[in-house]
Amino acid sequence: MKFSQINGNESLKSRLKAMVDSGKLGHAFLFVEEEGMGALPMALALAQYINCKGEKDGDSCGVCSNCYKIEKLIHPDLHFSYPVNASPLLSEAEKKKPTSDMFLNEWRELCLSNPYFSEQDLYSAFKIEGKQGNISVNEAKRIIDVLSLKPLEADNKVMIIFLAERMNSEAANKLLKLLEEPPAGTYFFLIAQQPSRLLTTIVSRCQLIRLQPESPRDLAAILSKEKGIDESDALNYARVAAGSYGRAIKLIEENESEKEYEQKVKELFEVCLNKNLVEVISTADSLAEMGREQQKTFCRQAELLIRKLFMFANGAGDISLAQQKEYDYLETLASRIKPDFYEKGLKIFDSALVAIESNTNSKLLFLDICNRLYMML
Ligand SMILES: [Zn+2]
Incomplete structure (x- = not known):
């Protein structure tokens, strides 16, 4: 990721x-953020910038072999660590001692x-x-082993530890020495959303980088440009998301999915x-053919729509949201x-x-619901 691809x-x-x-550049950074503020893209952009072999014009080039592989998250000198736990994705043996490398494909897919x-x-x-992942x-x-080898392709090795506060104290103590004196050309980028949970001995070995929330107006401008939504809606999302781009994107997605179900209710x-x-x-x-969760979303949207319509029927549309x-x-x-329908x-x-x-029979249930609506509406 290039710095220019990060908003704000x-x-x-x-x-x-x-x-x-x-x-x-120090050898250990602690990026502190609130959820969705972009510490991970920032750490990735920094990893790419320090390893770019191309013409840097205020940013990494994006096309040299190091940039290419870091962007795809497949560079052999870019390493990740994050909280994990026993998962059905793992073998029985792996479930006993789950580590980050066992989830690398899922991690890459999510980040990309x-x-x-x-x-x-x-x-x-x-x-x-x-x-709870840990x-x-x-x-x-594993981190110590991975970092004990010389860089393979780049000049520098980077270890990004996402949600470092999920490190237990035994793990943290084991990493202290390496954090204090990493081998030459080794960088630690720790990311934490609740830094108070980290051992002070970890925090004191890192240079602190605090990401700031965007102002509602700036975030609204980004959202309205990227998502093509009205400026007033964008401003609402930006405010509710408290300046976090990640949270705002999630709110927009949830809203779009709710809209889809609301539309189904209107059609019915x-x-x-x-x-x-x-x-x-x-x-x-x-x-009746939808999944159970979808059916529940449909029913909740139906209730919301009935309440909205009730307000419009009673001249109170302006407080219906x-x-x-x-x-x-x-x-x-x-x-x-x-009037007696609501x-x-x-x-x-x-x-x-x-x-x-x-677990009632869906076919009978929805036939009954639709028949009643047909009679009552
Ligand atoms: Zn490059």
Whole structure:
């Protein structure tokens, strides 16, 4: 990754580049960030900048062999360590002593698709959801082994330790000596989101680099350019994400997926209102074929839409949290719905959520839901 591919944190980028250019780059850095602020892309850009063999014009060249391999995360002198745990992806023997190298393919895939991922995203990729990942003493031994060899292709070896606060004290103590006096041409880039959990002896051996949140206005400009969303929506996302690009991207994705389900609910309401029984039955069939989680999302979106429509029907659309561009549509839809529907409609989906949890026959359940809506709307 080139520095120019990272949005924001401009003064930090200049500072890091100046350290490299002046030959005054320390050997151990601790990047402190809040989730999704981009410490990992920053560490990757720094690793690439110090190893680039091409013409550096204020950034790495992006085309020399070192840049190429670092961008693809396949450079033999770029190493990673991150919290792991026993996972169904591992063999029985591996499960006893899981280390980062066993998850390298999943790690690469995740970083390449979105280097602003959260700790939970990492655990989902490793299929260890619901467990706490950790950096164990076995991992510390692996780090020492990996760094004891001379660089293979680049002038410098880089070890990026993501979520270094997940290191237990045994692992941390094992790494202290290496952190204090790494072999020549070896760099440690530690990344932490909760630095207070790190041993002070680790922190004191590192140069501290703190990433700053973007201002809501700057982040909104980035989001609106990259995602093609309205500036006012972008500003809302930027505020809720507290200036974290990664969090904002996640909010946008979640919202898009919710919108997709909301659209399905609107389509069902419309075929019911149009008294198109054939379409109602075929919609019931297609809803019954969805997975359980999708069915639950559908029911929750149905409840949200019913509440929104209730507000529009009662002249309170402006407090419904609906977007301005939806107003006309919701007003028209609400005007077609009988006033006694709202309470009954909510009950239908409340009971549906309970029924889905208890593994009711989906086909019968959705046929029943759709029939009732057809009668009531
Ligand atoms: Zn290069």
